[in-house]
Amino acid sequence: MxxxxxxxxxxxxxxxxxxxxxxxxxxxxxxxxxxxxxxxxxxxxxxxxxxxxLNGVSELNQVSVNGDSLRIGAMVRQSTAEHDPQIVKSAPLVAKAIPHIGHFQIRNRGTVGGSIAHADPSSELPAVALALDATIEAVGPNGSREIAAKDFFVSTWETSLIDGEILTGVRFPIWSGKCGFVVEEVARRHGDFALVGVAAAVQVDGSKVAKAAIALFGVGGTPVRASEAEQALIAGGTSADLDAVGNLAAMNLAPSDDVHASGEYRKAVAATIVARAIAKALKEAQS
Amino acid sequence: MSGQAAGRYVGQSIKRKEDPRLLTGQGRYVDDVQLPNMAHVAFVRSNIARGKITNLDISEALQVPGVIAIYTGDDLNPYIKEYWHTMGGPRPALDDPSGAHPPASVLAPGDVRFVGDPIAMVIAENRYVAEDAAEMVIVDIDVEEPIIGLDMAVAHPEMKVHHELNKNFSGIMPYMEVPPVDEMMASAPHVVTRRFKQARATNVPMEPRGIIVKHDRGANEITIWSATQNAHEVRSFCARLIGFPAQRIRAIAGDVGGGFGQKMMVSRDEAAMMIAGYLLGDRPIKWIEDRRESLIAANQAREEWVDVTMAVTPEGDIMGCRVNFLEDVGAYPPGAGGGAGMSAGMFPGPYKMPVVIPQGTSYFTNTCGKAPYRGPWMMETVAREQMMDHVAAEIGIDPIEFRRRNIIHQSDLPYTTCTTLVYDVVTPEETLDQAMEMLDLAKFRAEQEKARAEGRLLGLGVGVYIEPSAIAFGILSSDQANVRMDENGKVLVALSSGSHGHSIETTMPQVIAEHLGCDIDDIIIMQGDTASAPIGPGTGGSRTAVIVGGACQTAAGKLKAKILEIAAHTLEANVDDLEVNDSVVSVKGTPAKQLPFAQIAAMAYMMPEMLPEGMEMGLEVSARYKPAGSFTYSNATHVCTVEVDPKTGMVKILRYIVSEDCGQMINPMVVEGQIAGGVVQGIGGVLFEHMIYDKDGNPLATTFLDYLVPTAPEIPDIEYGHIQTMSNSLGGYKGMGEGGAIVSPPTVANAIHDAVKHLGVHPTDFPLGPSQIRDLLVHAGAAV
Structure with a gap:
């Protein structure tokens, strides 16, 4: 080794x-x-x-709020992001995802940008970026550009970054109002890659669900946005049938087998944890 | 039932003397040994489970700057003189009907037999260069169909892993027709048959294997530093292997970071190092196994099936059992590699079973070899304790009541099992009582019922066992302590133990300080160096407390007797009137008349005129101890409660309770540490750890991403209860190093079973990961 x-x-x-x-x-x-x-x-x-x-590139270490978005520099450590007051306030889903990443020693070194650029389909932060419609900032030989999260993740460990380009930061839209943010996952042990996981956010207005964001991870080559489930949740409001929402989220998944769980397991449990995550998120939003 | 009162040292939870060194990173493991001019080794290993090597080209790799030598099987195997381990004895003839050892080779002999099989070894200036060159060794293999898994080995007895042998098993206990038993079974009111499967696991020592071999041609000496449980065996094995005079070989084990049986016997890779180091000469070579190698190529354990047929009366009295032990010993186990024979003997465990008819087969497969792992025979307990629950469920009685009905009582002792073992001082029923008291059974059953009404699945598992500790036959029979008080009154103790993390530097000084009367900090322990350590089998088989402890106690007593004799002479008192406190001998009732040990020691070495007439000078004694029996039995009951998530199959352990009787505890904290470590390994074996192979023989858990060892968040606080009944071995000690790992797997499995059995789910196979549990629930129609 x-x-x-x-x-x-x-x-x-x-x-x-x-x-x-x-x-x-x-x-x-x-x-x-x-x-x-x-x-x-x-x-x-x-x-x-x-x-x-990249560890000596200090310009990649910044966290800033600009209007309705939060920008996290690529080299911000995961352990920093977990506790950074601006991140905790403006993008709670990022902060809540981080304790699920490995162990604290890993989070002390691991970076927000590194995790997203590495694009492991079992990782939490790519799913968070996808769920929240984050914008990826990249700089390369042809200058800088922005990539929507939905266009960023191509397949396992593969992104739409081109040769010579690096990820420099990620911008997350700031949600306001009565919101709930939950990351739920099933992993063999605490800190392991998720067998299946979900990042979910809801914004409620009375009995209405104004906004919903659901992305699954560990279920395919990329994180997967559950748009139909989001629509069903918005349509059903706070009393929506969450099992049905979960089933919609899992319906089109085709996860593969590995030594830890079958694809069938991942698909079935995806439905379960989506329902659980939404229930928790609604509860949080309503409290 | 209660033990002797704790002494000043024995029975006290004294903090570990080795911890400041180990916990501050100042231990000295093999990799910490730096010798001048040392070269480093990387192995080229097979990535094919079985096949002929059609091309092995090292020419390009030899050109890499910094490469010193590259050896292949053709270079090293011809130097093998004898290849066997002292504990297992010389290898049987190739056509011996009762079993076989794998043919002797240290590197692949023209063909590969498992993924990880060492094909070549690269020796270079450093490990980086060695790995660079290893990548450039060209190996072409003509792939052949491997034997993978017990199902294939059982189904294809005609296939052989080793073409040199006339069979594909390393050991066999044939089926025996026993007409009276078969008739009894045929007519018994209840006969239940189950097959239980254990998943393959590996020992995962924190320090993987490591070895340095230094052949000093000028001095005609070989020095070996090895991460071993048994330095003397390293020396003896090396002497036999290359035909080198044993007296000119020195083996040293410094700090050893765990072994759990894996480091009990010399492995092929280490034997290759011995030959290579011998050939290279004058340039020491070091091999530090990396974690990936450790997971692929260090010997593994536990892949076993046990078929149990149990006959029971309607009231729940066990009438008898047939048990078939099937185990996978891989391609190159050390010796025969199997544990089935001992499993057969221990199968009755804590219960009165009128008859047990065992059979068993230990199959070779094209996988990594099997070695001992903490309780190598434990499949008997794994099968029996699950069987108790399955039978109870089948005949409709409570599994705890079923155990009580058959358990051995105090009034039954001494009890001779149907397998001819004699239990003298054991307390299975008492530990069951204590564990139940700690649990509050009624309260748990109420919680379970309430949870079930809410759709939650709680379960309770119980496991009871008897541990044949302090295995004492063959080379394992005895241990020795050489105790020397120097001229300053300080104590140097050389032990035959081989610590690889057993707190021996703390517990053995406790015994010596207790029985000598000195301060514990006046004692230093030396072990693991064949130049200073008395002969012994190292550490394994839960022996240290009993056998090394007995030797320490005897030696301390002998030394104290001599000290008292000198003191009595000088103080003009009778020995019987003397007492010892804190390294000072004084006359009872006349404390002013006293002599400190330091003064007595000075007399013993430097003032012959002060000694009694005719007494030999000096204060050095030795004692070798062999317990009366071949085993010193300890026992325990484990209880576990779990919650199973019916949707995800995830298991959360709620409580884990252990009631243990290991006789007189030397250090309760160390006892509990040993229990905890074993329990964690057992939990791992059920819920997490699985050394899985695909059908082509590729190991699929080659890093810690996939080989899942339990970590702190997965483990509950373990609750301990102790019952101390004195064994018939010296000091009343009983060994308990393996029990935690022996009975925890069925205890956890029984808890899961109890949580789901009302749904018609009756698990029998490990691992019980979330995917497997969910599959069982789905199959039973209890989940979708």
Whole structure:
């Protein structure tokens, strides 16, 4: 479990990072918290001749609120995001997702941007980004651009970032009013990748559900938005049949088997935990 | 029933003397040993379960800068002189009908027999370079159909893992026709048959295997540092393996980070290191197994099926059993690798069973070999304790009442089982009583009923067992303590134990301080170095408290007797009138007349004129202890309550209760630590840990992402009750190192069973992960 030789680059600005990626092309990989990349390199499942270290790029560490959105810089540590007052207030779903990520040692190193850019389909933050219609900010050789979360996740560990591009930040819309935010997952052990999980947000207005956002993870190559279930919840309001909402969310899923659970299990349990998550979210919104 | 009063040291929860060193990262494990000019090893391992090696090309890898040598099977295997482990004895003939050892090889002998099979070893300036070069070794394998899993091994007796053998099993207890038993079974009012399956697990020591071999050609000496449970066996094995004079081999085990049986016997990879280190000469070589190797290629355990047929009267009296033990010993177990023979003997456990007819087969398969793992025979308890619940459910009586009806009472002791074991001092019924008292059974049943009405599934599991601790036959028969008081009155103790995390540096000084009368901090323990340690089998089989403890107690007594003799001479008193407190000998009732140990020690070494006439100078004694019996039996009852989520199949353990009788406890905190560790491993074996292979023989749990060891959030606070009845071994001690791991699996399984049996679900197979439990519920129509 020793990685093959590589050269480490220590840039201090995004422009330097982009230049290095441009120079080394396929042989280079940016490294953020390293919690996924380093084990893959140590197991020799991945090998890069150049690692571009983002840890010295201080401009990626910012958290800011701008009007109706919250921006989290790519290198904000997960442990920071969990407790950052602006994030807790403006994007509670992000903060609530983080305790489910690995263990605290992992969260101390792991970053918000790294998790989203890594695009593991079992990860929490990609699902949160998808549920909340987050906007991904990227910078590459052709300048900067924005990518909607729904267009960002392509398949397992694959995003719509192009060669030479890095994720620099994520903008989350700020929800107001009476809201509830819940991340619910079934994992073999605390901190394991979810067998299946859901990130859910609701905004209620009396007995109406004004807004609903539901995204599942661990059920396919990407996180999956449950739009029909959201519509059913909005249509049904706070007294909607949540089992039916859960079933709608799971209806079109086709998760695969692994050593921990069958695809059938994931699909069935997806329906269960969506119903449970919505129930908790409604309760929170109404309290 | 109560034990002797706790002494000043024995019976006290003294903090572990080894902890400051270990917890501050200052332990000395194999990887901490740095020798000048040391080279590093990486193995090239098979990624094919079975096949012929058609091409093995090391030429490109040899060109990698920093590579020193690359060895293959052709290079190393011819140097094997003898290949057997002291505990298992010399290998049987290839055509021995009763069993076999795998053919001897240290690297793949032209063909591979499991994924992880070592094919070549790369020796380089550092591990990074070794791994770079290992990637460049070209191996082509002509793939053949492997034997994977017990179902395939059982179904295809004609297939063989080892073409050198005339059979595909390492051991067999054939089916026996016993007409009276068969007639009884045929006419019994109730006959219940079940097959219980344990999932393959692995020991997961925190420190994987590791070994340094240094062959000093000039001195004609080999020194080996090894993460082993048994330094003497490393030495003896190496001497036999390469035909090197044993007296010129020194094996050293420093701190060892767990083993649980995996490090009891030398493995093939370690044997390869011995030969390679011997051949290379003068340049020490180090191999530190990484976690991926440990999960793929370090010996594994537990893949077992047990078929039980139990005959019972309508009142619930057990009439007799037939039991068939089937186990998968993989490709290269150390020796025969099986535990079925001992399982057969222990099957009656804490119950009066008039007759048990065992049979068993230990099959080779194209998977990683089987080695001991904390209670290697425990499938008997796993099967029996689940069977008690299944039979109770079938005949419609309460599983706890069924146990009570058949359990061994005090009035039955000494009790000889139908398998000829003699239990002298055991308390299965008393631990069951204590555990039930701790639980409050009525209260739990009320909660369970209330929960059920709400659609929630609570369950209660009970497990009772008897542990054959302190296994004492063959090389395991005895242990020794050499106790030396130096001229300053300080105590150096050399033990034959092989600590790999057993608090021996604390518990054995407790015994010595208690029986010598000195301060515990005046004692230092030396173990694990063949240059200083008395001969012994290392640590395993829950032996240390009983056998090493007996040796320490005897040696301390001998030393104290000599000290008192010197003191009596100087103080002009009778030995009987002397007492010892805090390293000071004084005359009873006349405390002014006293001699500190330091002064007596000075006399013993430097003032011959102060010694009684004819007394030998010095204060060094040794004692070797063998318990009276082949086993010193301890026992316990475990109780577990769970909640099963009917939708997700997730199990939450609510309470875990242990009532244990390990005789006189030396250190209750250490006892509870041993229990806790075992219970966690048992919980893991049921709910989490599964070393699973696909049909092609690929291991699917090759990192800790997939091999799930329980972590703190999964484990409840364990509640302990202690009953202390004195064993007939010295000090009244009983071993208890394995019991936690032996009975916890069926206890947890029984709790799950109790939660779901009213739904028609009767689990028999591990693992019981959420997916499996949900499948069972769906199959029974209890979930959708």
């Amino acid at each position: 020793k990685p093959a030789p590589f050269e480490m680059h220590l840039p201090t600005s995004v422009s330097e990072v982009v230049a290095l990626l441009d120079e080394h092309g396929d042989l280079a990989k940016p490294i953020a918290g390293g919690q996924s990349l380093v084990p893959m390199m140590s197991l020799r499942l991945a090998s890069f001749e150049h690692l571009i270290d």
